[in-house]
Amino acid sequence: MTTSRRELRQQHADGSGADGQTREAVVSLLVDEGPMTASDIAERLGISPAGVRRHLDNLADAGDVEVAPAGFHKGGRGRPAKWFQLTPSGRGKLRHAYDDLAGAAMRTLRDIGGQAAVDEFARERVSGLVADVQPVSESGSVIATVEQIAGALSGAGYSADTREVGAGVQICQHHCPVAHVATEFPELCEAETAVFTELLGTHVQRLATIANGDCVCSTHVPVQADPQSALDPTDGAQPSTADSPEGKVL
Template sequence: MSDYSTERAQAAGDDLLPGSADGQTRDAVIKLLVQDGPLKASDIAERLGISAAGVRRHLDALTSAGDVEASSAEYGAAAGHRGRGRPAKWFQLTAAGRGKLRHAYDDLAGAALRALREAAGEAAVEKFARDRVERITEHIEPAASADAVSATVEKIASALTGAGYATNTRHVGNGVQICQHHCPVAHVAAEFPALCEAETAVFTELLGTHVQRLATIANGDCACTTNVPLNHVD
């Protein structure tokens, strides 16, 4: 039984006992939202091969529990192409729902970094954080021109997804945003912000332009969002 199922079973009783159909389906919904969210109910239904009514029932339960929230904003390819009628709802995990995905190694990682800081100081923690991000992005060449920034952003997003960050991008105004919908070190980063700061620094160097971190999961936001301007390269 997953950590998420355990949390929900304790709160909801028999409805989410280990192996129950509802528990397994809600785990599958959560997994999709982590990997590819925000998603519409129809997208979730199609991917899981269940009815739209069934998906809505699970989404209603997860929303009532405070684990999922809905937005009428458009995402991805749908942005800027709204048709007639009522806007579709897009569902994503809340900070509370994401918190139930805590990894078993969080306590160990936190203890290790505290020991490193005590033995070698804050600079050692910062070096560790930077080395970690550089390993994730080591195959990415810095953007050589302003025209190359968008392509480099996509490479960064792909590398982050491969490292467990469930990342996508979206164009907003004159820039593009890197949206990390899951952070495998979120609970550790809450205590050690150097992990987030190292990401921002490496993104800036690879893209050759000042980037701005707008939100982080470690601070309780639903995603880590980094804005990248596309109008110039320093």
């Protein structure tokens, strides 16, 4: 039985808590929240940062945790903090018994209904997850729809957030409840990309998937410049060549 965070804090206070239970709580947070700093983990669990770092070191030595890429989080002042995330190996140890059941059900569906049945199921599943998301044609904003998609995914256990990258935005899913099944049935990931494309009205690109062994599912969404900020060609002014793609120094 998994120890609750409240029980963990009490056990730590009276010295009866086992190291394994604390590490389990650390891993649980990284699954639910995505990359976190040692200080954030300590605050959430109510234990000392030094204790958290010891457990992170042990998890790193076991190959279950690693430092997230530099510049992962929106910075702040002072020395950048290290952000820790689960490795593919660490995620692999979280496999649940229902993964085998779901995989068996998917294989039976394919045997009975063929590939079309698998594709239809994958699409209906994703469509259900984002059923309340407004497409760009209704929200009027790619960013607004992206944020709604991330919120819907988080509500379904995908621990999703967004970040601006260059001339676009990325939807990052730090956990995938169906990762082990999606490894055998990539149709689940392909359906996500297709539905996101329809909601956003623009081609999106899947950059990484947990099912493929990456530490995060990442989808890039191009965002065009606000048309209201563009120069109105009817006002007689001409755009500078320095602002054109040919004249811009990259």
